[in-house]
Amino acid sequence: xxxxxxxxxxxxxxxxxxxxxxxxxxxxxxxxxxxxxxxxxxxxxxxxxxxxxxxxxxxxxxxxxxxxxxxxxxxxxxxxxxxxxxxxxxxxxxxxxxxxxxxxxxxxxxxxxxxxxxxxxxxxxxxxxxxxxxxxxxxxxxxxxxxxxxxxxxxxxxxxxxxxxxxxxxxxxxxxxxxxxxxxxxxxxxxxxxxxxxxxxxxxxxxxxxxxxxxxxxxxxxxxxxxxxxxxxxxxxxxxx
Amino acid sequence: xxxxxxxxxxxxxxxxxxxxxxxxxxxxxxxxxxxxxxxxxxxxxxxxxxxxxxxxxxxxxxxxxxxxxxxxxxxxxxxxxxxxxxxxxxxxxxxxxxxxxxxxxxxxxxxxxxxxxxxxxxxxxxxxxxxxxxxxxxxxxxxxxxxxxxxxxxxxxxxxxxxxxxxxxxxxxxxxxxxxxxxxxxxxxxxxxxxxxxxxxxxxxxxxxxxxxxxxxxxxxxxxxxxxxxxxxxxxxxxxx
Numbered sequence: 001x002x003x004x005x006x007x008x009x010x011x012x013x014x015x016x017x018x019x020x021x022x023x024x025x026x027x028x029x030x031x032x033x034x035x036x037x038x039x040x041x042x043x044x045x046x047x048x049x050x051x052x053x054x055x056x057x058x059x060x061x062x063x064x065x066x067x068x069x070x071x072x073x074x075x076x077x078x079x080x081x082x083x084x085x086x087x088x089x090x091x092x093x094x095x096x097x098x099x100x101x102x103x104x105x106x107x108x109x110x111x112x113x114x115x116x117x118x119x120x121x122x123x124x125x126x127x128x129x130x131x132x133x134x135x136x137x138x139x140x141x142x143x144x145x146x147x148x149x150x151x152x153x154x155x156x157x158x159x160x161x162x163x164x165x166x167x168x169x170x171x172x173x174x175x176x177x178x179x180x181x182x183x184x185x186x187x188x189x190x191x192x193x194x195x196x197x198x199x200x201x202x203x204x205x206x207x208x209x210x211x212x213x214x215x216x217x218x219x220x221x222x223x224x225x226x227x228x229x230x231x232x233x234x235x236x237x238x239x240x241x
Numbered sequence: 242x243x244x245x246x247x248x249x250x251x252x253x254x255x256x257x258x259x260x261x262x263x264x265x266x267x268x269x270x271x272x273x274x275x276x277x278x279x280x281x282x283x284x285x286x287x288x289x290x291x292x293x294x295x296x297x298x299x300x301x302x303x304x305x306x307x308x309x310x311x312x313x314x315x316x317x318x319x320x321x322x323x324x325x326x327x328x329x330x331x332x333x334x335x336x337x338x339x340x341x342x343x344x345x346x347x348x349x350x351x352x353x354x355x356x357x358x359x360x361x362x363x364x365x366x367x368x369x370x371x372x373x374x375x376x377x378x379x380x381x382x383x384x385x386x387x388x389x390x391x392x393x394x395x396x397x398x399x400x401x402x403x404x405x406x407x408x409x410x411x412x413x414x415x416x417x418x419x420x421x422x423x424x425x426x427x428x429x430x431x432x433x434x435x436x437x438x439x440x441x442x443x444x445x446x447x448x449x450x451x452x453x454x455x456x457x458x459x460x461x462x463x464x465x466x467x468x469x470x471x472x473x474x475x476x477x478x479x480x481x482x
Contacts, residue, residue, distance in 0.1 A: 007373065011262070013438075014261065015411075016411045016439055017260070017263060017264055017332065017409065017411065018259070018261060018263055018264070018334070019262055019264065020255065020259060020260070020261055020262075021252070021259070021260055021261075021262045022258060023258055023259070023260065050291065090257065093259070094381075095380075095381045098380070103358065103359065103384070106358075107358070110351050116347070117344065117347075118344065118380050127285055137387070138386065138387050139336075139339070139359050139384055139385065139386055139387070140335075140336045140381065140384070140385040140387075141383070141384055141385075142382070142383045142384075142385065143344070143380055143382055143383075144379070144380065144381040144382075144383065145378050145379065145380055146378070146380070146381075168258065170257045170258065198258065203412055
């Protein structure tokens, strides 16, 4: 069996010294990798330098920073190799910085009423000669554009792979969490979605619901429980194929 | 001798899952701490969980994330203790997120012509009920407000301390780098500024100029050379007092 795991959080450059980062320690991805590694599964792991690393044999690490890097590495790996499952636990930035300007720049762009305001701000930012934004302004305006949805690429690249996606919300009712997870499962043709709430994650305690295509829900309460649940459900589905 | 070192980079929350981070490995701060620790100096170290940690006795770590945390911890420590020197090598965010809205929100705020656009955007953001910004929008607009300058607090809190500040620019001519450093030295009543250029930092190689109040400039080429130079210059000034 060979699987691909993404783990950690992406980081999107604002300039040479600043970035927007998605918090993710990589602990859950590490637990998942270690659970599969115990069963002699070959693992490719797309992760970041900051994320914690799993221990175990047959784990190969591929390092990325931004969502664009992730897209490239994922496409390269999924073109070169066939995976029985892809477990996409990385916290991927939905947006990437497109321009950074001052509030004064924004106001003057608005005054000229451009048809495309984000584009006008990119032009203003490009005209700036300094590579690091000056701190001589009271307000800074960062416009971000939407990143491609990485999870939606996976079944397009390998329709036969078992896809496990993740949905993290913050302090929402359980029913909302499950509904959002169900929508993500359908939209991305995932086989499972692990739904979790940041308000229910603290240290090793990690409350999660694993939802499958038949809308069956299984619950876990720690990172290692989630890891073992994902492994056993993926292996069951793989055997049933 | 007792000194305070700040090291690593601050991180400013955008929401519960995203933050703007200032890249800084903490390697230079580590080298400086280790250089002083060899001479039995007592060290308080304000740093982040992500930064690399110095080894040596008499080093006490104080962890922070944001610029606001840094301000509080610095004030607390400098009120409780007297430091012979403060070496402020931390990469501090000049700005902190004030509001996150969609481009549509920005346009509607502009259309109503508020006297204070950033304030109007804060109101819009506060009216949003979700704690995590939805990804259902093409562009996201983050407005950041200026942070207080932490370096300017140090001599106000302890006028007698020896202050070493840092100035990092990106790919500028040497003369500009030195001029900017000189301005920072005067403005913040620093005793030394270590001026460096990101384009001249790679691994252990780290080109830096240490400028003093008499505008004398000393050069170093690696992190450990910079660390030893700062230590010897600070100690010389301390003895001359």
